[in-house]
Amino acid sequence: MTPSLSAELWPDVSPDAARRLMLAGVESFAGRGFHATTTRDIATKAGMSPAALYVHFPSKAALLFEISRSGHEQTLRVTQRAIERGGTPVESVRELVTDFVAWHARRHTVARVVQYELHALPPEEFAVIAGLRRRIERAVRDVVAAGAADGSFRVDDPATATRALLSLGIDVARWYTDRTRTAPATLGRQYAALALRMLGVPEA
């Protein structure tokens, strides 16, 4: 439980106690799942009392929502910046897959909660997250469709290809561990080449 890690993960969240609770929440939810974790478990892990937790988050679900919202906003930002930086559809997909995969590898514990604990969210919060997920998916699909339209890609169904691209990145959160020997950035570049070939860019 290092304050520096929580500050790195959530630079926009303050005070430090809230970030520590988010980190304790991530570790608990990733380890035993949302439903098996109590607010007392989280508070204890963060070195606080359950009452202190409620100062920052009204409920366990509110804490999960903050972790999920922040994680989805980060991946949306990673996606948008990579696409802008890329410029052409081919370079956008290369940058996007590199960064999206690297994010899921580097942040694998956070990403596991972000990707696999969605259904524990209450309906209203789930709707907010579903909206962020649609924006991520749409950003990727627009690039895939642009590349199909200008002849850069050979794609039968942009929606399916988009789904497959996102799956390659998301699934990294399932299997990547601190002991994985391939560095996040290296894995990102390897997957970017595979992704471009999948879109019919054989020289990738």
Add this chain to the structure above:
Amino acid sequence: MTPSLSAELWPDVSPDAARRLMLAGVESFAGRGFHATTTRDIATKAGMSPAALYVHFPSKAALLFEISRSGHEQTLRVTQRAIERGGTPVESVRELVTDFVAWHARRHTVARVVQYELHALPPEEFAVIAGLRRRIERAVRDVVAAGAADGSFRVDDPATATRALLSLGIDVARWYTDRTRTAPATLGRQYAALALRMLGVPEA
């Protein structure tokens, strides 16, 4: 809770009560996670008493192990049969991805427990499952390596390409629901074409 579904899922398990408990376990673990589920929850869902559960499974972990072992043996069989049927590396990958993806779509609730509740297994049981996973991975990697060797595939790193192929299938269990409009077999064929392109078979 239909006995016919549990019989379809686990034709080799008997008696019917054991299959009903496995189905109740799958639904509970997929819904709330292993740690948040009690043996009482599972027994009640199966219309039985907790004591009756212990007649068939000595513990909740033993039930999870049976679900996991059976699911991994099924995917290993699906993988091996597809590879044999395919013959050439290209056709083997086509058959393999088609069937592996279709299995994860059709059996998405079972697959979710099989793929995402591994770490709840006790060490000895985890070792058995890890062995099955290595056999699945090796079967796929051998086909990828054979295709790289005979010039059918253009692959920089067979291990990474194998990981990506398996990811495409496994991640289907995360997002596929009973409301998904693409049928399992159709999705399997679409992903097989994407997978072959990823391996440098542009005409796929």
